[in-house]
Amino acid sequence: MASPSSSMIHRLLLALSVVSAAVLVSGHLSPEFYAAKCPNLRNIVRSAMAEAVRQNPRNAAFVLRLFFHDCFVNVLRIAASGCDASILLDGTAAFASEKFANPNNNSAHGFELIDAIKARVEAECPATVSCADVLALSAHDGVASLGGPTWTVQLGRRDSVAAYQAAANREIPAPFNDLSKLISLFRDKGLSPRDMTALSGGHTIGLAQCSNFAAHIYNDCNADPSFVASRRRICSPDGGRNLAPIDSETPFRFDNAYYRGLVARRGLLHSDQELLNGGSQDALVRQYSADGEAFAGDFAAAMVKMGALSPRPGTTGEVRLKCSKLN
Template sequence: MATAAARCQLLLVAVALAPLLAGVAGVQLSSRFYDRRCPKLQSIVRSAVAQAVATEPRMGASILRLFFHDCFVNGCDASILLDDTASFTGEKNAGPNANSVRGYAVIDAIKTQVEAACSATVSCADIVALAARDSVNLLGGPTWTVQLGRRDALNASQSAANSNLPGPGSSLDTLITMFGNKGLSPRDMTALSGAHTIGQARCTTFRDRIYSDANVNATFAALRQQTCPQTGGDATLAPIDVTTPDTFDTAYFENLASRQGLFHSDQELYNGGSQDVLVRMYRRRASTFFVDFAKAMVRMGNLAPSADTPTEIRLDCKKIN
């Protein structure tokens, strides 16, 4: 049973999202899009995600990352799920995705169950959006109303994936610009960065941070150096949040205040710049972070492919029909 604090947080999220969700109707997404055509959709997705996260808590972070990396490249169109073909090189093997994005098998398994319940009805893009929301909530984070009605792209772009996604070495100015290019504010960017309160990262993505950065806690750097040598061990994993890596909470912001951000891009949010005040607020007030994160996830979920992009409802998320 939810605690009074948890119920309060969910209510705050619902109230804060109400005006935002009302405006989504203009782009023809609706929280009730599948109510008649696939009424069991959300329970199917949540049950499958719950099983995956119970088996491996890290999978929740992986599915959340999958959604982010899909939406930032030509909109939320499930293009990241497509395998390479003779006509295009897909996004799975782009630099930001090849060794950091996973969870494809979970989405495929959900799609199989959804197709059995309501064939040729639900897009892979909508399944990823729902799975991301449930991943966050099942690990202790907020929930929100997912707007539905997306369609799936017929192609993918490795070059766009290589150029549209911010990297672990990004500066604050670069982060603000790249999120701004997607219509997301600096506040959205900082809230969404809080997703790093869950998950793990490969040594190769944070090695420079622990050996070369000036703004890093020396004890923290030494701890990470124990399993991430200066050469070799690129695939060795470390938790992004040093304290509670399997719980969606505010520890990420606490880490930043202690100069224990795992990525250079993380610590840029708390380095004497414009986002310091927001980091301090999220650190103290989980309810504010949860509300802002939910709102930012809805905004990111509204990123759509260009109007002339051909789309369909894929029967298999890995390939076009």
């Protein structure tokens, strides 16, 4: 009998890595959480996201970023906050909205899209599916719609009844962070440097405002001169809101081109290029740049792991009827 090919072995290891990550998920989360209560949930969300991405491919990046920023705000003094849809709240007199925290203000988008998907879910399954789970499913389906990997989306989260603007300012990684700061921020969430480097690959479908990369293209020496020149044509040293793709090779395809850009010293953000700048993640970046399957497997496993960051259990929190407002 012929021995299995290396690609077959890699696909098996990829599948096992996603399963292993799923085992780490808190016990109350399950991919079958709504099987009886809302059996058509996956089809509703998948259809809505496919339509949204056809209309504007950037919608996939918008929703992925919302999910990341939502999960990353994990207020330790409050039991089980994390992937709890707190980022979707408009805010009240009692708490400031995360929408207007520094990492999100004027740059986070997709709120209306999640509200619209939630409305479709409510029409079929009233007061059943949390906004946190709608966001988790939408992020998955957005990535898949642009050719990215799939993973088992664990479900059963509850929605927060508050938002945490100060925590968002403190805990979400910034585009000017260096490698040590990035590693520290991710480790604070129980995510390894490998998880961090894989999750950073989500930037392959993102755009960034000039204000977030001006300092990099005018002050950093670790950048390709021709790339710097091209970006300076749309971005002054003072910044601004002009946009550029983080992955200039395939900006609307979820693939490993982001890492090829880093190897070529064409990282748009300082924090991106820090992943390959003579540090601990250089070898992994080079591996991902050459092996798209390795990146896809690690990204999928890291998404499962991040999606399990202290989700609200049981009857804690609520199931919001509209994602931007408390019930």
